[in-house]
Amino acid sequence: MAIALAVTPAWGADAGAVLAKGTTIVTVNIGGGINMDAPFKATDVSFINGGARFGYLPFDPLGPGILRGSVEVGLEPFVQLYLEPAHVSQEGIKAVGRYHFISNAPIVPYVELATGVMHSNLKIREIRSRHAFSLEAGTGLSYLLTPTLAVTAGYRFQHFSNADAEDPNTGINSNIGHIGLLFLFR
Secondary structure, X not given: OHHHXXXXXXXXXXXXXXXXXXXXXXXXXEEEEEEOOOOOOOOOOXXXXXXXXXXXXXXXXXXXXXXXXXXXXXXXXXXXXXXXXXXXXXXXXXXXXXXXXXXOOOEEEEEEEEEEEEEXXXXXXXXXXXXXXXXXXEEEEXXXXXXXXXXXXXXXXXXXXXXXXXXXXXXXXXXXXXEEEEEEEO
16 A cells, blocks of 8 residues: 555656656566467477666657657667477577657657577577577557656567578567566656
8 A cells, every 4th residue: 555655646747857868767577478480380489588678868859749759779688588399598688779659648658679689598490599689679658657667568579580690590580578667767
């Protein structure tokens, strides 16, 4: 009950002020995913993942009306633990760009792009190299609980492969869902 009273929704929050130039954002995420190519031609792959994103808002909010938003750039170290086909891991770091649509605070939709490098113990017929690259695109919602705290949930499409550095290189395409907490610092 004390937490509910201490964390009052930011109904009157000006997201332009909360997500203003110079804001640092730390996000902690957990999630999971499945290979979207299976069962057609690919190995069944499922995983859980987690990580943190360290972001920064380098610009003043931009755009008109409902498109008004803040640009976030950041780095996202992560760990992905495979449940199928074997209990192995994948670790890496991604560069992330996110655009927060700020006109409907306290609800803040976003779109994002990410690319990264990773080390993996996953050995499947589509990719057998220890090093791989990822490309991701996603969307989601953040809900501002206070001017310094938000909950977030989203979806990402993930493609990872070894960029033809080794054979085979069919790559894996996955659907990922994630939830987390977003901390804002000025």
